[in-house]
Amino acid sequence: MNEARFDFAGNAITRLCGVKYPIFLGGMAAISGPQLVAAVANAGGMGVLGGLRLPPLALRRWIEQTRALTDQPIGVNLVPQFGGPDVFEAQFQVILKEKPKLLSLFYAEKYAADMIARAKDAGLVVMVQAGSVELAHIAIAQGADIIVAQGSESGGHLNRGTIGIMPLLTSILAVAEGRPVLAAGGIVNGGDVRALMSLGACGVVVGTAFIATDESNAHPLYKQKIVEATTDDTEYRTGYSFGWTYGTPHRVIPNRDKWNLLRFIGGGARAIDKPRMAKKLSLYAGQGVGKIHSVVPAAERVAELALGLPETTTAVHPWSSVEPEIRMHT
Amino acid sequence: MQLRDNGLRFSPVTVALHWVVAFALLGIFGLQLVIGHACGEAMRIELGKVQNLLGLMLFLVSIYRFWARITSYHPLPVGTPNPIEVIISRSVAVALALAMVLLPVAVWASRAAAGEGVQMPGGWSIPTLLPANAVLKRVVDILFNIGASAFLAGLALHLFGAVKNHFLLKNNTLKRMLGKHVEL
Numbered sequence: 001m002n003e004a005r006f007d008f009a010g011n012a013i014t015r016l017c018g019v020k021y022p023i024f025l026g027g028m029a030a031i032s033g034p035q036l037v038a039a040v041a042n043a044g045g046m047g048v049l050g051g052l053r054l055p056p057l058a059l060r061r062w063i064e065q066t067r068a069l070t071d072q073p074i075g076v077n078l079v080p081q082f083g084g085p086d087v088f089e090a091q092f093q094v095i096l097k098e099k100p101k102l103l104s105l106f107y108a109e110k111y112a113a114d115m116i117a118r119a120k121d122a123g124l125v126v127m128v129q130a131g132s133v134e135l136a137h138i139a140i141a142q143g144a145d146i147i148v149a150q151g152s153e154s155g156g157h158l159n160r161g162t163i164g165i166m167p168l169l170t171s172i173l174a175v176a177e178g179r180p181v182l183a184a185g186g187i188v189n190g191g192d193v194r195a196l197m198s199l200g201a202c203g204v205v206v207g208t209a210f211i212a213t214d215e216s217n218a219h220p221l222y223k224q225k226i227v228e229a230t231t232d233d234t235e236y237r238t239g240y241s242f243g244w245t246y247g248t249p250h251r252v253i254p255n256r257d258k259w260n261l262l263r264f265i266g267g268g269a270r271a272i273d274k275p276r277m278a279k280k281l282s283l284y285a286g287q288g289v290g291k292i293h294s295v296v297p298a299a300e301r302v303a304e305l306a307l308g309l310p311e312t313t314t315a316v317h318p319w320s321s322v323e324p325e326i327r328m329h330t
Numbered sequence: 331m332q333l334r335d336n337g338l339r340f341s342p343v344t345v346a347l348h349w350v351v352a353f354a355l356l357g358i359f360g361l362q363l364v365i366g367h368a369c370g371e372a373m374r375i376e377l378g379k380v381q382n383l384l385g386l387m388l389f390l391v392s393i394y395r396f397w398a399r400i401t402s403y404h405p406l407p408v409g410t411p412n413p414i415e416v417i418i419s420r421s422v423a424v425a426l427a428l429a430m431v432l433l434p435v436a437v438w439a440s441r442a443a444a445g446e447g448v449q450m451p452g453g454w455s456i457p458t459l460l461p462a463n464a465v466l467k468r469v470v471d472i473l474f475n476i477g478a479s480a481f482l483a484g485l486a487l488h489l490f491g492a493v494k495n496h497f498l499l500k501n502n503t504l505k506r507m508l509g510k511h512v513e514l
Contacts, residue, residue, distance in 0.1 A: 053406075055338075055406050055514035056338075056514060057513055057514060058514075083337035083338075083403060083406055084336055084337040084403030085336075085337075086336035086337050086338050086403070087336070087337030087338060087403070087406060087514075088337075090338060090514075242413040242416075242417065243413070262414065265414075265417075267413060270410075272410060273412060273413075274412065277412065277413075277414070
């Protein structure tokens with residue numbers, strides 16, 4: 001491990017979010033729980049809780065449990081589509097009360113115009129994942145502080161995930177009006193981080209690589225499948241995935257068992273689920289899966305990713321020089 | 331008052347109609363048993379009319395329930411259930427609601443095809459809009475038997491799920507359907 005990289009000087013994202021490294025944990029539903037989020041946060045990254053499918057009381061409990069494990073900034077990812085507007089509003093009320101540093105939104109275009117303003121008024125940094133330039137435009141118009149360019153290489157759900165990270169990142173950077181843009185999709189090690197930051201990304205969002213960590217809520221068999229999968233093994237799908245509208249794009253390691261009907265369902269298997277869930281579902285994973293060779297502590301994964309951070313940073317965009325408090329209210 | 335379900339709770343209307351339907355079904359099944367053991371044709375006919383009335387009520391309520399079910403968000407499950415179980419339980423609930431719309435229609439169609447009206451208490455009857463036709467009756471009866479068998483299997487699963495949640499998992503799923511406010 002290259003300890004020298006721990007001297008990363010910081011950039012717009014780290015200053016905005018108050019973290020050491022611009023390495024964000026993807027807010028994966030049920031998988032990014034308190035232990036994983038705290039581990040990433042304690043290692044210097046931004047831990048983001050997977051708030052999708054969490055009833056409001058459980059969301060509050062997860063935030064409290066995370067805060068008991070770390071005093072570092074944390075974020076929460078919400079997906080308004082799930083459960084309807086009442087669930088989202090109730091979750092949002094929890095967020096406004098608990099005030100995590102970061103609110104991450106996905107598939108939120110219909111709600112974000114109102115929510116982003118309210119979240120920013122409450123002092124939160126708002127990050128929106130976009131899989132196209134059009135969605136990035138919408139997020140910018142709605143006031144997002146950070147845009148995540150979600151490339152089609154990403155695992156799990158995509159919005160809409162037909163553009164690779166290289167063209168998407170550079171195109172979103174061109175319209176971001178100086179806002180920090182994070183890259184997501186197939187990022188699992190320092191080399192990936194280096195490549196995307198050299199293209200102008202302010203940081204990265206990593207999902208699949210954090211599934212295969214000791215602290216993730218994933219079932220051991222799910223972690224095992226991540227470790228065993230090769231780069232060729234993932235598949236882009238638009239069928240059914242648990243809890244989502246039919247047709248929502250997602251990337252999985254497809255299950256090939258002929259007589260197993262559950263293979264048509266995309267999902268993630270939690271540690272509390274029965275082993276057959278991990279054995280039979282087609283499990284969410286991104287295209288970087290072939291470069292994940294072991295289950296490691298999350299801190300080790302963060303350190304590995306941090307190896308790709310530039311040793312010195314330059315304020316490329318005027319945005320970077322603006323104080324976070326000012327930027328959040330622009 | 332909350333008129334429609336949302337992701338956090340059932341509306342009182344849903345809870346009330348759920349139990350109206352449950353008791354109407356119990357009534358129909360119970361009357362079928364009584365009719366089987368009734369002595370005298372007149373008694374059987376009168377009980378049959380009451381059964382028809384319950385069926386009509388079930389049909390009308392079920393039209394609303396099915397519409398409400400497919401156009402509203404459903405409350406989040408209690409606890410942390412297996413996703414597959416959630417998919418199955420919700421599919422079964424929707425299928426039951428649909429079956430309670432279709433099966434009464436099949437009964438009416440079968441009787442109409444046999445040239446009989448559906449008699450109600452008080453001398454009322456539902457008009458037979460279909461021509462008497464033995465082949466049509468046979469087809470409708472076959473469809474009814476398939477649908478009724480699937481309905482009973484679904485009902486058994488539905489009851490099993492309720493019992494499992496209440497007695498084995500000891501959560502608030504059944505209590506929520508009895509009107510208890512469960513904070514999610």
